[in-house]
Amino acid sequence: MKVKKFIGDNMTEAVNKMREEFGRDAVVLHTKTITYGGFLGLFREKKIEIIGAYDDSDQASNANKNQSVSKVEEVQPEVSGETKIYKATIKKPQLTTIESSISPVKELYQGLIESEISPELASQIVNSACNEVKDRQLSFIELRERVIAKIASYVKTVEPWDLDGTQKIVALVGPTGVGKTTTIAKLAANFSLVAKKKVGLVTIDTYRIAAVEQLKTYADIIGVPVKVAYTPKELQTNVECMADMDLILIDTAGRSQHNRMQITELKRCLEGFNPEVHLVVSATTKYQDVVEIIEGFKDVGIDRLIITKLDETRRYGNMLHAAIAANVPIAFLTTGQSVPEDIEVADSGKLAGLIVGE
Ligand SMILES: Nc1nc2c(ncn2[C@@H]2O[C@H](COP(=O)(O)OP(=O)(O)O)[C@@H](O)[C@H]2O)c(=O)[nH]1
Ligand SMILES: [Mg+2]
Secondary structure, eight states, rough: OOOEEEEESSSSHHHHHHHHOOTTTTTEEEEEEEEOOTTTTBSSSEEEEEEEEEEEEEEHHHHHHHHEEEEEEEEEOEEEEEOOEEEEEOTTOOOOOOOOOOOOHHHHHHHHHHHHHHHHHHHHHHHHHHOOSSSSOOOOHHHHHHHHHHHHHHSSSSSOOOOOOEEEEEEEEETTTSHHHHHHHHHIIIIIIIIIEEEEEEEEOOSSSSHHHHHHHHHHHTTTEEEEEEHHHHHHHHHHHHTTOOOEOOOOOOOOOTTTHHHHHHHHHHHHHHHOEEEETTSOOHHHHHHHHHHGGGGGOOEEEEEEOOGOOOOOOHHHHHHHHHOOOEEEEEOOOOOTTEEEOOHHHHHHHHHTOO
């Protein structure tokens, strides 16, 4: 079996390249949209990458005498909705098709449960989508469109800051290890290097030397100033020192939603200058925990959500629970460890599609 990666401006170009090299019997095993450059997922240049395979073994050529590769069939949607996995299906003689007897309502409900949406919320969504049309039964596709629209109406999103003339002070808060510091680096790089804004960083995560070093390293690479604050007073002074910055990003230490003292301390640190507070939660966290995290951080005053690590799961129901529990817009999504690429502006429709597993 020969396997190789082919890249084209579109699917046809990539497949033609594969066929030129592997011949017409080659099959596409995997396709993926790859992106270059751009700003927060916007204006990125897209290309299609495919993994092509050609079975040149003797066994394969014998088998091919009786069976033919009939079609390339989509089998599994992936992370961003942009990646699809394909497999070649072998046409077998006398293959019978078994019609699915499951109703569209049940199938969609089951899909929402598999996305890790609570049974109560899943039935509420499906029921209200059905109730919109009383006089006839909806097809699966019609019902799914309505479910997506319903979910999109719950998942509010927001445009990135325009930073024209007004200074924005933003603090990222949340549990440990969710990606606060990495997300600050991605935002700093996008706004400073791409949007050409003046960005300053301040950290109050002084509990671990490594945390300060991590942010300083990113700041050095990106070429933005960074300050370290050990007390709420120092934080205020540092923020005041950055009066000429368009955007000040404040990194904080991971806090547990169950630790009242930590939450109160964080609140006291931030209340002096009223930053826009972004709660960072991971798409890999169970929805019950996400709801508890949101409840725990509510005292700090949550203005926006950032959802990280979309690349680490295929079940996105917790984002819906997060959006409903926090009742604030989702600002950004992160999709990997790479700085600055793996971040994008959240979009309700795309999120709703991911949640229903499109
Ligand atoms: N897979 C994945 N990993 C991420 C993402 N964002 C951050 N990480 C990783 O998560 C780990 C913790 O990140 P860090 O920014 O230090 O988290 P913090 O403790 O909240 O500041 C690091 O290994 C990051 O590279 C993401 O979107 N996807
Ligand atoms: Mg950190």
